[in-house]
Amino acid sequence: MLHAAHILCLGSSMSAAGTQAAQLARRTGATLHVMPLPSGRAAGPTGSDPGSGAEAAVPAHVVETQPRSVTAVLQYVGDADIDLVVADTPLDRGPVPPLATDLTRALTRRLDRPVFIVERQDDPDAIQRLLVPTDLSVPALRAFRHAVALARLYDAAIDVLHVIESVPYVALTPTDRLSLGATTLSERRGRRRLRAFLQEGEAAGIQVQPHIMRGAAADQISRFANQGDVDLMVLSAHGSDAEEGPLGPVCTRVLGRVTRPLFLVRASGPSLLGPPDDAA
CATH class of the missing domain: 3.40.50.620 (HUPs)
Incomplete structure (x- = not known):
């Protein structure tokens, strides 16, 4: 069984990442942290009603300030003791590999904990x-x-x-x-x-x-x-x-x-x- 106390969603609570992160938070009993990203960076609505989004579905701590750098995101992950980071693929570029964008490249290379990179899908149970x-x-x-x-x-x-x-x-x-x-x-x-x-x-x-x-x-x-x-794809990183x-x-x-959507697991950490x- 998966155990998580804190899950960080990078993007809108109504994005694919927000939907998937909320589903995981509900099923694991975790607190959901939502960090909105600047416009055009892997965030966007999926047509859900704001009142029924991730923030209404689970206990959530919403970060109001926009991160100015990937370093700020990584710092928050450590300070808030985040167990899992969930991020979107870019909305305007079609399916892309995780190393094709600055954010997901930094997350996969520099974080010492699991990363879940999702696609634009409305149903987490897909x-x-x-x-x-x-x-x-x-x-x-x-x-x-x-x-x-x-x-x-x-x-x-x-x-x-x-x-x-x-x-x-x-x-x-x-x-x-x-x-x-x-x-x-x-x-x-x-x-x-x-x-x-x-x-x-x-x-x-x-x-x-x-x-x-x-x-x-x-x-x-x-x-x-x-x-x-x-x-x-569940992939092990052990370099x-x-x-x-x-x-x-x-x-x-x-x-x-x-x-494909990716769940990256670290060899240690x-x-x-x-x-x-x-x-x-």
């Missing part, structure tokens, strides 16, 4: 299928646990994608010959590891569909996300760049290409998972 790319690492497991919690929250199914990097052969050893069969040795190993990785989702009663692909990880993840029936934030090379390339999940 999220029915989640995509979780995984390299089967410990940080990726943390992202998968968040995806399981989100799937329970939205009554959604999960597609888990593991990409096996293609490696050129320099010699045909007996092991190499095994790898040239219809099902390669690396793929069989990957499927065994993936089955073990998915046990938590199965225990939670979530519909989980595993996928194994070959090639460059960023290419395959981007292709699957943009072409498939994906409503939300080591101290200046730009812990994204990692594969995550950076994916965030520059994929135009604050988590939205409750004590039972953390203890696991």
